[in-house]
Amino acid sequence: MEKKYKSSYFAHVLKLAVILVVAGGLGIFARGIFLPETMGQYGHYRGSDIQDQRDVAIRNQTNDACFECHRPIRLIHKAGVHKTVSCEVCHGPYADHVKDGKVIGKLPVKRGMEIKELCLRCHNKVIKARPETVIKVVAMPQHLEEKKVQITHNCNQCHMVHDPLLWVRAAYEMAGVPMKEEKK
Amino acid sequence: MEDMKQLQEEIHRDRRGFLKKVLAGTIGGSLLMVYSASGREIAEQIPGMREEDTVFTKKNFIFIVDITRCIGCGSCCIADKNEYNVPDGNYRTWVERYIIDDHDEVFVDSPNGGLDGYTKPRTDIPYPVRDTFFVPKLCNMCEKPSCTQVCPVGATYKSEDGFVLIDEKRCVGCGYCIQACPYSVRFLHPVTKTASKCTWCYHRVRDGLLPACVSVCPVQARKFGDLNDKTSEVYKIMREPHIISVLKPGMGNEPQLHYLGLRREVV
Numbered sequence: 001m002e003k004k005y006k007s008s009y010f011a012h013v014l015k016l017a018v019i020l021v022v023a024g025g026l027g028i029f030a031r032g033i034f035l036p037e038t039m040g041q042y043g044h045y046r047g048s049d050i051q052d053q054r055d056v057a058i059r060n061q062t063n064d065a066c067f068e069c070h071r072p073i074r075l076i077h078k079a080g081v082h083k084t085v086s087c088e089v090c091h092g093p094y095a096d097h098v099k100d101g102k103v104i105g106k107l108p109v110k111r112g113m114e115i116k117e118l119c120l121r122c123h124n125k126v127i128k129a130r131p132e133t134v135i136k137v138v139a140m141p142q143h144l145e146e147k148k149v150q151i152t153h154n155c156n157q158c159h160m161v162h163d164p165l166l167w168v169r170a171a172y173e174m175a176g177v178p179m180k181e182e183k184k
Numbered sequence: 185m186e187d188m189k190q191l192q193e194e195i196h197r198d199r200r201g202f203l204k205k206v207l208a209g210t211i212g213g214s215l216l217m218v219y220s221a222s223g224r225e226i227a228e229q230i231p232g233m234r235e236e237d238t239v240f241t242k243k244n245f246i247f248i249v250d251i252t253r254c255i256g257c258g259s260c261c262i263a264d265k266n267e268y269n270v271p272d273g274n275y276r277t278w279v280e281r282y283i284i285d286d287h288d289e290v291f292v293d294s295p296n297g298g299l300d301g302y303t304k305p306r307t308d309i310p311y312p313v314r315d316t317f318f319v320p321k322l323c324n325m326c327e328k329p330s331c332t333q334v335c336p337v338g339a340t341y342k343s344e345d346g347f348v349l350i351d352e353k354r355c356v357g358c359g360y361c362i363q364a365c366p367y368s369v370r371f372l373h374p375v376t377k378t379a380s381k382c383t384w385c386y387h388r389v390r391d392g393l394l395p396a397c398v399s400v401c402p403v404q405a406r407k408f409g410d411l412n413d414k415t416s417e418v419y420k421i422m423r424e425p426h427i428i429s430v431l432k433p434g435m436g437n438e439p440q441l442h443y444l445g446l447r448r449e450v451v
Contacts, residue, residue, distance in 0.1 A: 045341035056387035086400035093266040121301035
């Protein structure tokens with residue numbers, strides 16, 4: 001009677017220990033199953049995610065990438081004051097046009113009054129927040145009146161969009177008038 | 185007559201075949217030329233990136249936004265949307281317009297995150313404008329990010345090279361990090377249902393290209409570079425006496441995104 005009592009006295013401690021060990025074991029087992037292999041490799045995150053992040057597809061390329069093929073426009077664009085303007089901002093991302101060295105789609109070319117909209121994104125004087133030391137801003141339609149053209153004129157009737165001063169400079173040259181240096 | 189016709193047809197077919205062959209040759213040849221042209225590597229914008237073979241880059245990248253140069257054209261927003269196909273209404277980067285009147289009241293707006301550019305002036309400013317400027321916003325890549333601390337599943341983290349990234353496969357979309365970010369750069373991606381934010385174009389940077397927004401900025405208002413490289417522009421800016429500050433310095437997040445010419449009104 002005495003013996004039985006003693007054994008059951010330890011039994012519940014033993015039971016508890018067994019339960020704890022089993023639960024712990026199950027926990028470790030579950031952790032092994034549910035946690036990704038590289039978890040904790042470099043820190044508290046999935047180490048292989050660094051590679052996943054690097055594998056994100058590059059969709060925008062550089063202007064140089066466009067100039068690889070688009071030779072004629074390259075000469076104009078690179079020589080003009082718009083050389084810092086990205087091709088892809090107006091025409092769309094490289095990845096929609098070229099894939100693995102093959103042309104897969106046509107990129108849009110802005111036409112008509114869309115061009116004016118594009119120009120005024122940067123050059124609109126009514127937006128006062130633009131630092132005028134950085135960009136030449138024009139007021140519309142005062143600019144057209146000042147230049148004595150019809151106010152229905154589109155920007156690209158005087159300004160070649162890839163080099164806005166190309167035709168203007170040529171016109172001045174033809175007329176034999178020196179072009180006044182305009183502030184940037 | 186019949187024979188003649190047959191012969192003519194024969195020639196005709198032959199001619200067509202010949203033309204086909206010539207055409208095929210020409211097209212094939214030109215395609216090959218295009219191939220070889222595109223096979224050439226496009227020059228890297230960050231020198232020395234493509235030679236790196238370590239898991240993390242040894243470079244110490246920082247981002248500088250020059251408020252005094254930003255013209256608010258929204259090119260960066262377009263490039264960013266194109267690069268990641270960001271769903272409408274969510275912005276990884278955006279441009280805010282600040283208007284401060286001479287009663288020191290501050291007006292901020294950002295129509296469609298600046299994606300469509302700024303077309304209209306604000307007409308609801310009661311007093312004369314004292315100061316107005318654009319502030320581009322993006323991930324601050326904090327030295328001590330508060331977003332990574334709150335993630336319950338270890339999905340967002342700061343990598344050894346200083347980039348705060350989100351593991352899309354682990355993120356459960358609980359949104360804790362979105363609330364924790366003092367700069368509100370995170371959003372819940374409506375398609376993947378995971379948290380998403382600007383990564384400073386980690387994939388581009390590791391491939392030697394500048395972040396998309398930096399690459400397209402027409403006025404170099406966004407600058408990105410290696411602080412370890414003593415010849416880099418960002419190093420020079422950080423070393424020379426400029427008005428450099430970060431957003432919400434009191435939060436203690438120590439952003440690696442610095443602003444040049446930032447006004448104290450900007451939050």
